[in-house]
Amino acid sequence: MQFPKGFLAAAIAAGIKPSGKTDLSCVVSDTDCVWAFAGTRSTTAAACVTRNREVYAAGGPVRALVVNAGNANAATGKRGANDNADIADALGSVLNVDQDAVLTASTGIIGHLLPMDKVLSGVEHLPEDLSPQADAFAAAIMTTDLVPKTASVTLSTGATIVGTAKGSGMIHPDMATMFAFAFTDAAVDQAALRAAFPAIVNRTFNAVTVDGDTSTNDMALVLANGQAGAVDSAEFLTALEGVMRDLARQIAADGEGATKLLTVRVAGAATEAEALAAARTCCVSPLLKSALHGNDPNWGRVIMAVGRSGAGVNIEKMTVAVQGTPVFAGRPLPYDAAAVSASMKADEVIFDVNLGVGEAVGEAWGCDLSAEYVSINAEYTT
Structure with missing residues (x-):
């Protein structure tokens, strides 16, 4: 599956996961994106959720998302918050964009400090392997998931929406869920997107549960770079909800130990x-x-x-x-x-x-x- 026009992704094994599997990834747009975000209401939210929420409140555009798997960077104090900011700054420097244009996401074990030497070295090399293919990114964000989760739709104008998600256990969202990322080349109004997003999240990701436990790192994002031109707002929002509904069902079906x-x-x-x-x-x-x-x-x-x-x-x-x-x-x-x-x-x-x-x-x-x-x-x- 390919990302929409203007989006590229990369995934590498930085050494965060003991398994040696890919564990550090990014998605980059070559132009500014309007965006919407929902993050967990857990009072022990991870550094990535807290920082993204602050960037969201500032209202500026974004250009990239960087994700590490294998370490949640939650309950790690000021050191964890600083490490999270350093990851955004490092990718921003490589891409020559402001660090506030870079969003972060971490998933994995709570209470462990990130191996920052490995992470920062990986971030430096990530842009060398940028590709329009979405499959490697979808696999790199997994933890206990058995299968990658992707969904897509093409609008009547030719614009596309591509979604990826991860989640298998600790699934009982209280705002959004696990990780759910949607990328689109449709041109949409940021205010309208942000106004509609909470209800879409509530009917999709807040309607999925595996075990009743809400994560410290849950988040949902949608980034729109507008490179395919304007679309009908109602058609777009319906299509976006359809992609997110598809991802939510995939997460439930892949619940830890699930057979149905x-x-x-x-x-x-x-x-x-x-x-x-x-x-x-x-x-x-x-x-x-x-x-x-x-x-x-x-x-x-x-x-x-x-x-x-x-x-x-x-x-x-x-x-x-x-x-x-x-x-x-x-x-x-x-x-x-x-x-x-x-x-x-x-x-x-x-x-x-x-x-x-x-x-x-x-x-x-x-x-x-x-x-x-x-x-x-x-x-x-x-």
Whole structure:
């Protein structure tokens, strides 16, 4: 997959990851980009989130993003903040742009200082390998991910949007998520983009969960360099949301230890916020996730999760269906449990829920809970 016009990327193995895999990467635009950003609301946010938030508030254009994987540079004090700024300054110097035009992102183990000699040496050499190909960048930002995550769309004008993301564990975003980066050559208004971005993030990345844990480094970005010319605003925002929805689903499907994607579609809610809350609470429920892993159509766990989500419900009008089979409609319905269980042996299992109180809808994505999830995280640093 190629990046949109004017964007180039590079990825190298700088020695941050013990595995020797690529762990330092960048995406560079040859012209200024307008942009939108969302960063975690965690009160222990990493240095990259804090700095990007400050740059975002200043409102200036950006030219590049540099990402390191294998080290979160979180809970590392003033040294970590200075190291993060030095990375931006180093790439800015190589590209001959101001350091405030360079965004940073770090992912990996919390509480470890970056090996700055390796990082800065790598940053110096990154621009030597710039290419329009997106695949190497998508792979370089991974940590426990099993597969790279990319999505793209072409607008009616020929402008394109290309998205990349990483995330597999510690996934329960509280603003954005993991890493999600979108790049476009469409010419868009920065104020309009920033106004629309939070709602798009809320319906996509804030609607995905793997394990209920919000990261210190979560962020979502969209950079637009305008090189393909003007586009219809409504078409662009719809397409951008589609790319981000695709990435969110890929993240859920690649959850640590996951064997299947969980989709919960909620209708009949009083508000979109309540619909999303109900859907996301179902997706994060350890009981429902365990039932999903065992192909157990225990719809009572949906009733339980919705009930604690805070969403308004009319239990007498509420309905639940599993893989298209109605199992509850204000009361238990007769159904073939063996047949429904068999239908759950699929790559994606869908629960449809109607809360019976309004017209709003929402959708969230998660995955099953397997013994492999425990194994991965029991041995993450050892």
